[in-house]
Amino acid sequence: MLHLTDLRVILDYVPRFRDRIFVIALDGAVIADDNFTNLLRDVALLRSLRIEVVIVHGAGLQVRQLAAKQGLKLTNSDGTGITDLITLNASISAANRVTQDLIVGLAGHDLQTATGNFMVCHPCGILAGIDHQYSGRVERVNTPFLRTFLDHDIIPIIPPIGFDGENHLFRLNSDAVAVEIALSLQAAKLIFLGAHPPLRQGKTKLRQLNVADTELLLKKRRQEIQPGEALSKLENGIRAIKGGVQRVHIIDGRVQEGLLAEVFSNEGIGTLIHANEYQSIRPAMKKDLRSLYNLLQRGMERDELLKRTRAEVERMINDYFVFEVDRNPIACGAVHLYLDEQKAELASLYVDDRYENQGIGIKLIHYAEDLARSAGIRELFCLSTQAINFFVHKAGFQLAHPDQLPLNRKIIYDRSGRKSQVLVKKLL
Ligand SMILES: CC(C)(COP(=O)(O)OP(=O)(O)OC[C@H]1O[C@@H](n2cnc3c(N)ncnc32)[C@H](O)[C@@H]1OP(=O)(O)O)[C@@H](O)C(=O)NCCC(=O)NCCS
Structure with a gap:
């Protein structure tokens, strides 16, 4: 774990990351966790070091909580399956609330934020014979528009809800959105913060993997990887690295100072996926x-x-x-x-x-x-x-x-x- 008193450690990294873009993908459950306030402070620290930050957030937990409160039956809560109209509406309400929590929280650290129509989305359509209804995918990111905000020291906040140009709204999976955003900006890092323990293969902690090893692991030993809920982050991580993002980190967002330890120390706390180990x-x-x-x-x-x-x-x-x-x-x-x-x-x-x-x-x-x-x-x-x-x-x-x-x-x-x-x- 990083000792924040060791400022020299951080200073070693500062020139390397200055003006680089980090895309931070927060699961809804992380935003609901006690550590959320610390994370906001960590984001403020990254900004103070002139690291550009984009936040993509999920809302799965909040969608489930809302559905439980209102007695709604969901078809899917994280945008990876079928989204019917009831689920879409619950997702829009829950996601809006999460976006507001982020805006308010970051404002508490004097950080300016914005949401906007940064992406054009389309329905996932019929996959393997099943109509995914209101589940969507990112068609295109308006990169120059997004960059305008970054250039003005504004943190873009991107919810897991997308729209096309014809008044249709879609539920998106936030991990997939984060990859598209990281690719469009050619981010230095894509950092997934989930509410799950570190990834393991059997008893071995998965600390550092190159993209080829990650693919092989998913193909040959998928069932040995725990926790299962983080598998999609590994898959999305591969996509990001193959598209040119330099580093993907998957970390437990509930760990205090975990984000900083991951970014500013050699050992980190989570899993790092990178392009090619020989390099x-x-x-x-x-x-x-x-x-x-x-x-x-x-x-x-x-x-x-x-x-x-x-x-x-x-x-x-x-x-x-x-x-x-x-x-x-x-x-x-x-x-x-x-x-x-x-x-x-x-x-x-x-x-x-x-x-x-x-x-x-x-x-x-x-x-x-x-x-x-x-x-x-x-x-x-x-x-x-x-x-x-x-x-x-x-x-x-x-x-x-x-x-x-x-x-x-x-x-x-x-x-x-x-x-x-x-x-x-x-x-x-
Ligand atoms: C020896 C050293 C370089 C191995 O590096 P490493 O990255 O841990 O090794 P690898 O991961 O490539 O290989 C691991 C395998 O080697 C074995 N291994 C590691 N160190 C060993 C040692 N000192 N004696 C015998 N076997 C050893 C491990 O048990 C493991 O075996 P497995 O594959 O059956 O599980 C490292 O332990 C080290 O830095 N040692 C101290 C410095 C030193 O002695 N250098 C050599 C003098 S120049």
């Missing part, structure tokens, strides 16, 4: 030195990594590469070339504790192998004190003798006294 590995740069050295220091303190000074790392910075999550290095490695011996060392491999066992270590090794291969090297070696089995059983390395090290490296090996295990891997 998250890149060569280290001077500007990474602080975070890179912080990572390495943790490994050095536990004697997992050979001790190096910050100056040494800086001097060799071109050998290092980092694995980023949301543009923050959370793992690293280095490849040092010994061209005379036609060998390369995979060194300083370190994965932040919070990201262990997610396949990142293996990905970094593959990246290092590619680097070595492209330098014409056919043998990669590494030294380990505590991850020997990992290199042997997971990454195809073999135990070797220190005499197999390049001469210069052997001198450092002997001097260090760490008695690390030497491991080698032939590169094909």
